[in-house]
Amino acid sequence: MKEVDFLKAAFREYYFKMSDRVEVPEHIEEREFGYQNFEGVMIRHLSFRDGGDLRAFLLREVPAGVYCSPARYTDPTLPMEEKGWKEADLIFDIDADELECKCWNEYRYWICESCSAIHKGAKLDECPTCGSGRLRPVNFVCDECIKKGLGEVSKLLEILKEDFGVKEGDVKVYFSGNVGFHIHVKDERFKGLGPAERAEICDYLMGRGLMPEVLGFGRGMPLASRWRDRVLDSSSLAELKRMYRKMGYEGFRSWLERVALEAGARIDPSVTIDVHRIFRLPGTLHRKSGMAKVGVRGLEFDPFRDAMPFGSEPVRLFVERSPRLDFRGEAFGPFEREEVELPKGLAVYLVAKGVARPL
Ligand SMILES: [Zn+2]
Ligand SMILES: [Zn+2]
Structure with a gap:
């Protein structure tokens, strides 16, 4: 090991x-x-x-x-x-x-715990190389x-x-x-x-359960909430009233749910x-x-x-697979099954990610 x-x-x-x-x-x-x-x-x-x-x-x-x-x-x-x-x-x-990111295709790997093959991209149920179901995700950011x-x-x-x-x-x-x-x-x-x-x-921070009542629509009691201002940041009250008439109570409520997802914190x-x-x-x-x-x-x-x-003293490694990574102003990789010399900080990172081994 x-x-x-x-x-x-x-x-x-x-x-x-x-x-x-x-x-x-x-x-x-x-x-x-x-x-x-x-x-x-x-x-x-x-x-x-x-x-x-x-x-x-x-x-x-x-x-x-x-x-x-x-x-x-x-x-x-x-x-x-x-x-x-x-x-x-x-x-x-x-x-x-x-949080969905355009890098997911480039920066997500699945390592097969049975045959050590590394697969890139979307989640797999089984290893395309050996058929094993034991796949470990590797997440770079x-x-x-x-x-x-x-x-x-x-x-x-x-x-x-x-x-x-x-x-x-x-x-x-x-x-x-x-x-x-x-x-x-x-x-x-x-x-x-x-x-x-x-x-x-x-719930409050995520805007869960945000109801049309917050804007004075519907039959319930309007709750005093800063969420009213947050919704009004996106559209005027007149515009929201038009939307409410068009969408109806339920339609407007699901629209509010989407607003809350955007404006609330994804904790x-x-x-x-x-x-x-x-x-x-x-x-x-x-x-x-x-x-x-x-x-x-x-x-x-x-x-x-x-x-x-960890700093930049050189470390020799065998890298199974790594995307291009920027380490303190310098770009390294992408690497695929090759021996490389990398700054220690990056070497520690790739070994910790399970995609490289020190030589
Ligand atoms: Zn990303
Ligand atoms: Zn496998």
């Missing part, structure tokens, strides 16, 4: 030299930690006394993934029912990989995917600010380390909320609702990319520049 050794050595180097990049959460002793090792085993219900304790653990264990609870507990090491849940930050997950993800982030931030009055200083946006973004909201008003209330917030509600979930700890590395979960400032982000901690 040369690939695993190579990745583990890189992760060890990172935690040895750059452990100051790991974010130590406030009230660390009340957080539940978990980690995944390079054999794929997940271990949960851990806790650390302080940052030094956490860093010593990272160096000793060299985990493939490190997770921490946005929740605070009386005793985070006990079984879930006995931990004594106190509160949890509100967290949103936006998966850039879910392109600039466009990142841009789309950040577009969803900015919609979310806008609704949180305008409709919920969340202050900018209470929100932190992170690149998840692979293909998505995590938005951490530290606003005190949300901390004590349970799953049902968090589900309602998600994954199941992530926000689960108040016991653990999330990748900022500053730690992602097993499937070799990149770190890092803060995003503004809406300009280049994963290889901003999240890949």
Whole structure:
């Protein structure tokens, strides 16, 4: 398992030299930690006394993934029912990989776990080479995917600010380390909320259940909602009235649904609702990319520049298949079954993606 050794050595180097990049959460002793090792085993219900304790653990264990609870507990090491849940930050997950992108044909691969063949493009049920059903997806992201993800982030931030009055200083946006973004909201008003209330917030942010009544149409009570202005941003009230007369109540309602899908934030509600979930700890590395979960400032982000901690010393690799990738201003690839010398950052990335092996 040369690939695993190579990745583990890189992760060890990172935690040895750059452990100051790991974010130590406030009230660390009340957080539940978990980690995944390079054999794929997940271990949960851990806790650390302080940052030094956490860093010593990272160096000793060299985990493939490190997770921490946005929740605070009386005793985070006990079984879930006995931990004594106190509160949890509100967290949103936006998966850039879910937003349809023109790169899907170029940047999506399926690796056959039986014969190692790599197939490009749309999802397959079985391997065209050997017929096996064990196909593992490999997801690269392109600039466009990142841009789309950040577009969803900015919609979310806008609704949180305008409709919920969340202050900018209470929100932190992170690149998840692979293909998505995590938005951490530290606003005190949300901390004590349970799953049902968090589900309602998600519905609102996504514009779910937006009814014609919001514009004063139909028979129900018009709900006071900033969504009215959001719909009116797209068309005038007179125009909407004409549409309503033409489409009827149901037709107009489905039209509103599509508006909401566009104007709302495409978050994954199941992530926000689960108040016991653990999330990748900022500053730690992602097993499937070799990149770190890092803060995003503004809406300009280049994963290889901003999240890949490894540099440009040359590494020799055999690449099974890779699309063209831009690494810090230089283009590499596409490669297909060839030996190449690549900057370490890109080498770690391709090995983590499972499409290359070090020589
Ligand atoms: Zn196969
Ligand atoms: Zn893309």
